[in-house]
Amino acid sequence: MSEPPKHCVATDAAVFSVVNGTLKILLIKRKYDPFKGMFALPGGFLEDTDKSLNECVKRELYEETGVDNIFLKMLHAYGDVGRDPRGRVVTVAYLAVINSSDVELNKTKVSENAEWVDVSSVKALAFDHSTILAEALDELRHEIMDSTIVFQLLKKRFTLTEMQKSYEVILGKPLDKRNFRKWIKQHDILFATDQTKMEGVHRPARLYEFKDKRYKRF
Amino acid sequence: MSEPPKHCVATDAAVFSVVNGTLKILLIKRKYDPFKGMFALPGGFLEDTDKSLNECVKRELYEETGVDNIFLKMLHAYGDVGRDPRGRVVTVAYLAVINSSDVELNKTKVSENAEWVDVSSVKALAFDHSTILAEALDELRHEIMDSTIVFQLLKKRFTLTEMQKSYEVILGKPLDKRNFRKWIKQHDILFATDQTKMEGVHRPARLYEFKDKRYKRF
DNA sequence: CCAAAAGTGTTTCCGATACACCCATGA
DNA sequence: TCATGGGTGTATCGGAAACACTTTTGG
The missing domain is CATH 1.10.10.10 (Winged helix-like DNA-binding domain superfamily/Winged helix DNA-binding domain)
Structure with a gap:
């Protein structure tokens, strides 16, 4: 057996909130290709300094949106060839809900492209993030009936x-x-x-x- | 931003069956270090030729045990540093059940170390596979009440x-x-x-x- | 006719749903 | 006293659980 091949690993977070009586999802407007200008879920690559996948997704979320200290539930991994045009990326999706007033978006240079977007008006997202969002929303509806995750929202x-x-x-x-x-x-x-x-x-x-x-x- | 770091990615399968009225788990006796001689879940590294994680886990399962054409449900990803002593490996765990009489173990050189082991008598497993097994069993008990997964068993x-x-x-x-x-x-x-x-x-x-x-x- | 597993209904309980009126406040 | 949202209880329904006897077969 030869050396095992290596791949890019990433995490993505579907972070929901309720603002003005509507369900919102936290998205990033992409500044670079691929999918420049489109919305995507916040997330990014697993770094060697991340001691766990959970730490990775928290770090990325903090860097990109300023959201900190949040409970994230792992949902699913996505690893099909072709889901990222730059090359193979295996991504692990997470679900969270937060109280949007606990967060100030756009407060840092890096997070200036973060936005709360109405879930009902989300169009196509970058990568396969539309699929991830749909599955996350479905899971959220189960979670809220079945766990104390609503804590985060209030x-x-x-x-x-x-x-x-x-x-x-x-x-x-x-x-x-x-x-x-x-x-x-x-x-x-x-x-x-x-x-x-x-x-x-x-x-x-x-x-x-x-x-x-x-x-x-x- | 520099090049994203790359990591080993793997899949592991918790394959259950019922043999002689007892619940069994399909395990591999490891021939090499680390954990030489210990039992582990069948699984292995994601190859560039695997078009999806699902294809990877099916391929590994077939290679190591001869089990083919089986439904596998993704459970969870494990990516903590230190879970594999050789270096960081992010693994995606899958759940399956099969009818053990559809499979002939030990029929190939590679699969000669595959065994059905009583779930109740499983001791320590290699890596963090004990955790994965416990979570898989828990999930199996939910799945069987909630889906048609029992099809595979009969x-x-x-x-x-x-x-x-x-x-x-x-x-x-x-x-x-x-x-x-x-x-x-x-x-x-x-x-x-x-x-x-x-x-x-x-x-x-x-x-x-x-x-x-x-x-x-x- | 006996042993052994197959097959079959009814009652009870509990959690989920439907539903309507009074209360406390500031203007 | 009125407008507004806060707060409360009961009757009904439906699915889950408890529970025992008859049937069919080969020996």
Whole structure:
């Protein structure tokens, strides 16, 4: 057996957020060929200094968008010949959701091409990133029902209505208020603070926090 | 930005079967260092001639064990530094199940070290393959309830009791006969042939076939 | 007629869904 | 007192689980 062949390895992140009641995906406008001018998922090559794939995707995300300290769930690897015109690249896709107000895009030179784009208006993406995005969105809809990943999307304190809205935007359908509250309560992941949020001319809403902000599957 | 670094990429397969009523995993006894003499999952490096990761894992599996024409589901990628003492290797793990009687192990020089090993008696494996095996088994238990992957495990014709036994061995717990039959019938994936299987001194069992042997999620 | 596995329905339970009214606030 | 969103409970439905007896065969 000869020396094993070597290949480029990369990570890509599908990072979702809810902004103004719509589901957004964090994309980078490419400055160089291939696919110059098109949108792509943030990501990049695995470096020797990355101790793990997880570290790689976090580093790339930070460098390209300023997003830091975020939970990323691995989704799938893509390694078909021809998926990158420059040569073979095996990429590992990750999923994340964040609260967009925790992030200031365009604050560095490198991240100046990062944008929140409406998922519903995303057209063709660079490479096979349209496929990755579609699969990530599908996975997100499962994850949100099945894990505590929604933690990432909300601020430290939030009302149950805000939480429900996040679910509705991600799932793309309305939920029943009473059933949603019963469901979320039975998971026992929240506690009610003694504070309320007053906004507008109506009864103030109780503010909640997560008991444990770590990712956990139900 | 400099040239992207290159890395070894590999695939590994966790191939399960049920033999004599016990759950088995297909392992290779390593002939060379590192981990010489230890068991490992079958797998190997991605070659330039492999047009996809899927093709790579199928090729490796065929070369090392003679197993051919099998459905493999991608599970997860592992890329931590140090998981292979020879240098960094990013590996992509796959899951499969097969009917062990469709395969003749040890029929070639290269595959002479392949063995079916009781999952319950597997000790330490080479590399991080113990982790991969554990995660694969977990995934298998979900897959079997959620997809038609059990197709791979059974012969062309089989009785419902044989099918149920496969589920029981994989899940590691007994199932209720009537509930199992109701459940499997409601998925509408089988048809009853007009033949029966006579074996022993008791009522013959009807033989069934799959309507469609392709992998499908429920 | 006996042993052994095949085959078959009904009841119960629990989680998911549907659904409508009162409450607290500021203007 | 009104407009606005916050907050709450019950009845129904449907799928999952529990559960036991009859049938067919060869010896």
